[in-house]
Amino acid sequence: MSSRPLRLWIMPTQLGSLTSHVAAKALRGFSKRNPQVELQIRVLPWSIAWREILKALKRGEPPDVLQVGTTWMGTLSHLGFLEEVPDWVEERPCLAPWLDEAVQFRGTRQGVPWLAECSGLIARADMLDILKTTPEDVATWERFLALCHSIAEGARRDTIDPMRPLPVGITCRPEPVTLHNLASWLWAGGWDLSTLLNGHSAILSHPSARPGFEILRDLLKVNRTQNDMGAIQPYRLSQDFYEEGRFVFLIGHSWRIVRGLLDPSSAKELNWPITYLPIPAGPAGAVQRGGGSVLVVPRNGSGGDAAWTLVRHMISDEFMAEWSLASGDLPAHEGAFWSDEGRAESLRPLRQGIQNARIYPAHPMWATIESILGRGLSDILWSILAGESIDDRTRKLALNVDEELNALLRLGWDMSAPS
Amino acid sequence: MKRLYPKDLGHVGTEAALQLCGSDTSYRAFQAAGSVILKGMVDAIEQVRIYLLDAKNGVLCEETLVDHQGGMEGSDLIPIYQLPPELTKEHAVWQHALGTQFEVLVPLVSEGALIGLVAMVSFQSFPAEILQKLPLFAQSLVVGVVLVQRTRQAKRSESLLKAATTTARALQSSDTAETLLGNFALMAVEEMGFDRATFVVFEDDGHSIRNVICARTGSGLIALDALPCIPSMDETPQNHLPGLWLPMRKGSQLLGALFVDNLYSIEPLPEDAVQVLADLSGQALLALENSRLIDRLREAALRDDLTGLYRPNYFNERALEELSNCQRRGDSTGLLMLDLDHFKDVNDSWGHPVGDLVLVRLAERLRACLRVGDIACRKGGDEFIILVPGLNAERGRKLAERLLEDVWDHPVELSGGRQIRISLSIGLALFPEHAGSWMDFWQRADDALYRAKAAGRGRYCMWGEDPVPVLEGSRKA
Numbered sequence: 001m002s003s004r005p006l007r008l009w010i011m012p013t014q015l016g017s018l019t020s021h022v023a024a025k026a027l028r029g030f031s032k033r034n035p036q037v038e039l040q041i042r043v044l045p046w047s048i049a050w051r052e053i054l055k056a057l058k059r060g061e062p063p064d065v066l067q068v069g070t071t072w073m074g075t076l077s078h079l080g081f082l083e084e085v086p087d088w089v090e091e092r093p094c095l096a097p098w099l100d101e102a103v104q105f106r107g108t109r110q111g112v113p114w115l116a117e118c119s120g121l122i123a124r125a126d127m128l129d130i131l132k133t134t135p136e137d138v139a140t141w142e143r144f145l146a147l148c149h150s151i152a153e154g155a156r157r158d159t160i161d162p163m164r165p166l167p168v169g170i171t172c173r174p175e176p177v178t179l180h181n182l183a184s185w186l187w188a189g190g191w192d193l194s195t196l197l198n199g200h201s202a203i204l205s206h207p208s209a210r211p212g213f214e215i216l217r218d219l220l221k222v223n224r225t226q227n228d229m230g231a232i233q234p235y236r237l238s239q240d241f242y243e244e245g246r247f248v249f250l251i252g253h254s255w256r257i258v259r260g261l262l263d264p265s266s267a268k269e270l271n272w273p274i275t276y277l278p279i280p281a282g283p284a285g286a287v288q289r290g291g292g293s294v295l296v297v298p299r300n301g302s303g304g305d306a307a308w309t310l311v312r313h314m315i316s317d318e319f320m321a322e323w324s325l326a327s328g329d330l331p332a333h334e335g336a337f338w339s340d341e342g343r344a345e346s347l348r349p350l351r352q353g354i355q356n357a358r359i360y361p362a363h364p365m366w367a368t369i370e371s372i373l374g375r376g377l378s379d380i381l382w383s384i385l386a387g388e389s390i391d392d393r394t395r396k397l398a399l400n401v402d403e404e405l406n407a408l409l410r411l412g413w414d415m416s417a418p419s
Numbered sequence: 420m421k422r423l424y425p426k427d428l429g430h431v432g433t434e435a436a437l438q439l440c441g442s443d444t445s446y447r448a449f450q451a452a453g454s455v456i457l458k459g460m461v462d463a464i465e466q467v468r469i470y471l472l473d474a475k476n477g478v479l480c481e482e483t484l485v486d487h488q489g490g491m492e493g494s495d496l497i498p499i500y501q502l503p504p505e506l507t508k509e510h511a512v513w514q515h516a517l518g519t520q521f522e523v524l525v526p527l528v529s530e531g532a533l534i535g536l537v538a539m540v541s542f543q544s545f546p547a548e549i550l551q552k553l554p555l556f557a558q559s560l561v562v563g564v565v566l567v568q569r570t571r572q573a574k575r576s577e578s579l580l581k582a583a584t585t586t587a588r589a590l591q592s593s594d595t596a597e598t599l600l601g602n603f604a605l606m607a608v609e610e611m612g613f614d615r616a617t618f619v620v621f622e623d624d625g626h627s628i629r630n631v632i633c634a635r636t637g638s639g640l641i642a643l644d645a646l647p648c649i650p651s652m653d654e655t656p657q658n659h660l661p662g663l664w665l666p667m668r669k670g671s672q673l674l675g676a677l678f679v680d681n682l683y684s685i686e687p688l689p690e691d692a693v694q695v696l697a698d699l700s701g702q703a704l705l706a707l708e709n710s711r712l713i714d715r716l717r718e719a720a721l722r723d724d725l726t727g728l729y730r731p732n733y734f735n736e737r738a739l740e741e742l743s744n745c746q747r748r749g750d751s752t753g754l755l756m757l758d759l760d761h762f763k764d765v766n767d768s769w770g771h772p773v774g775d776l777v778l779v780r781l782a783e784r785l786r787a788c789l790r791v792g793d794i795a796c797r798k799g800g801d802e803f804i805i806l807v808p809g810l811n812a813e814r815g816r817k818l819a820e821r822l823l824e825d826v827w828d829h830p831v832e833l834s835g836g837r838q839i840r841i842s843l844s845i846g847l848a849l850f851p852e853h854a855g856s857w858m859d860f861w862q863r864a865d866d867a868l869y870r871a872k873a874a875g876r877g878r879y880c881m882w883g884e885d886p887v888p889v890l891e892g893s894r895k896a
Contacts, residue, residue, distance in 0.1 A: 051684060051685070054614075054684035054686070055684070055686070057636075057637065058612060058614075058637070058684070075683050079638065079683060080637045172501075173497075173501075174498055175495075231502075244519055299637075364683065365682050365683060367685050368661075368683070368685050371685055375498075382500075382501065404660070407660060408660055411647075411678075411680065413643055413645045413648065414635055414641060414643060415645075417638070417642060417644065
């Protein structure tokens with residue numbers, strides 16, 4: 001036995017508190033092959049994970065292996081907290097070039113892409129059948145909006161009627177997930193965050209953000225979203241969709257669809273069949289937001305080769321088969337999951353979505369940028385809900401966000417200093 | 420199915436408050452309190468969430484979420500303005516439908532101000548008699564919540580105090596201002612837990628930057644390739660950015676400023692950090708001030724009163740250092756000896772004050788022609804000596820020519836539009852090419868100067884070579 005357990009920190013899957021059981025089960029193979037290693041797993045809620053991880057790294061007491069979001073890599077690499085990945089850890093290529101780019105820092109590979117995702121429209125397939133809707137009907141903003149109008153005409157607003165649902169669930173909460181769900185719409189409107197962050201004083205107030213605000217305004221309007229619905233927690237919103245059938249569309253994550261594909265018995269748990277559709281194309285085309293998770297080994301950890309062996313195991317077909325089955329998460333690497341002939345066709349839209357996805361810029365201060373944008377976007381949507389004008393109030397709020405972002409960017413005097 | 424509620428809701432609140440007081444971490448405390456509320460409500464509710472107010476940002480932060488499957492650390496944020504005013508202003512219990520469920524929000528109020536919120540979710544509408552009793556439940560719970568808040572604050576203060584003590588010790592053991600500021604920045608990052616600490620030291624004008632010292636978590640002290648963008652020190656910091664500028668003033672003069680931040684971790688800055696940092700900055704300020712005074716005295720002692728060039732003693736020290744550096748680098752160093760041509764005539768014709776003015780102007784021209792690392796010294800009277808690191812024969816000749824021409828081309832202006840043109844003689848030697856020791860080096864340059872003067876002035880002479888006339892004909896004093 002080694003003197004100290006190998007500590008792994010991960011974040012919950014959509015299964016919430018069951019995540020640690022799923023992880024322990026999926027890691028049995030690793031424990032069997034490495035009996036000398038005692039594994040200790042901690043599941044951190046996503047919302048506090050960033051701070052907890054930074055706290056541990058700053059104190060010099062990090063775990064041996066960590067799951068981090070792709071957008072966190074810029075900061076952790078910049079601060080010099082991560083080990084370089086040894087050549088022997090990854091055997092297969094990643095699914096998309098952006099997954100490789102997300103872990104590169106000044107010519108070195110600082111993490112191993114683990115899970116990949118892309119935003120999309122999750123739709124109730126039963127309602128699409130009733131409405132005789134084809135994928136082309138949701139291919140562009142105009143068509144999607146027209147479809148939402150026709151759904152709204154028959155919807156009940158006084159109560160929840162799963163057979164007369166509202167068009168689309170949108171929440172305005174000031175949380176990162178609001179930004180994650182709505183970024184694709186802003187991007188499809190022509191808003192290019194990466195370019196704007198790189199030396200422009202107008203970011204959210206840039207004219208290219210306006211088409212995105214307009215489509216979001218129209219969607220909130222056609223939904224006749226009231227304040228109480230705008231204030232719904234994103235988790236609650238998805239419950240309203242999955243459990244209560246309140247909406248035809250939800251902007252979100254494909255995990256339930258993947259689980260249904262891998263384990264048909266889990267599809268039976270759903271009250272309605274669901275399907276994945278890409279976010280409709282706006283004036284600047286169709287843009288899905290890509291993201292996911294990376295496994296990293298902190299520089300001050302004491303796991304050594306055992307830590308990298310664990311990472312290698314966690315991207316293996318053996319581990320991912322178990323993990324994806326339980327969680328609906330998608331592997332970031334090519335492998336048995338993606339090449340299985342039986343499901344390749346069903347997974348094709350997701351695979352294409354991931355391969356063509358756009359990611360947030362890998363900025364060292366991304367966590368702060370994300371929190372400012374998330375809060376700002378929430379304020380803007382809330383003002384739209386209150387019936388305020390895009391030209392007036394929304395613009396003022398966007399200017400406030402930009403002022404704050406620019407104040408932050410001016411403080412980045414150590415951006416190019418070596419780690 | 421009709422739901423059962425407990426008869427004594429106040430008792431449930433008290434039991435939950437006791438849980439808040441009894442656990443070792445606030446995470447466990449809130450989870451235990453949430454469980455007590457869930458169980459105490461006799462299965463009438465499905466979920467309990469407890470929020471505390473972050474008054475600075477106007478946001479309610481979820482501390483725990485407990486349901487019948489268990490509990491977890493909360494992650495939800497609710498901006499105050501997104502809640503109905505009857506709840507936030509009038510502190511009334513507020514019920515609303517959530518799909519097929521119902522949610523009741525119970526404000527937690529202490530001394531007339533909202534400090535938190537309990538959210539309970541049920542599959543049935545909450546009966547009116549229960550809604551009426553919930554304020555009593557909240558009152559009982561508030562006692563425990565206030566205690567948790569105070570304990571948290573006390574823990575934060577204790578940890579900050581410990582860090583401040585360690586920092587103060589490190590500051591006491593720093594011998595120079597530079598080390599002290601470096602140690603301060605490092606301690607702010609390593610002990611006090613900030614992401615970055617940046618010290619900016621200003622010149623005497625209070626805005627030009629003299630020096631910047633920056634420490635960053637994970638990297639220690641780092642060299643910056645961009646100067647910090649300093650805001651006006653009277654500016655209110657951005658509300659949401661976890662960063663803070665602390666100006667360090669002596670009277671109205673701005674000597675320096677410390678910026679600490681958590682821009683990477685977005686961890687809020689500890690509330691009492693400002694005072695602790697201000698106290699520690701006082702120590703740093705004192706050291707900075709002393710160091711400036713010492714620098715000024717030292718400079719004054721090293722420099723010639725009239726010309727501001729270095730005195731011979733200091734020049735000799737620096738020259739010896741430079742010769743050993745030169746040997747290590749494996750290149751060469753030049754020594755130029757300068758003498759004003761016919762300076763005695765200037766004194767005799769124009770008087771000593773004009774002679775002094777000529778020396779001052781010559782020193783100004785030398786400074787204008789030399790690089791930062793070159794060392795110029797007034798040897799005495801009208802004799803000057805310059806040490807030029809990295810100088811080779813070719814560049815030495817060019818430099819001597821340039822000095823002769825520059826000084827000639829900039830005559831000394833006197834009152835009434837009168838001018839005095841100055842010519843020089845320069846002797847030049849190279850180390851180690853011409854000499855193996857400081858004494859020999861000096862002697863070679865002196866010999867070369869003698870030859871330049873003897874050959875007719877307005878010339879330079881490289882040791883071992885013939886003097887070269889630069890100022891000829893009318894360009895010669």
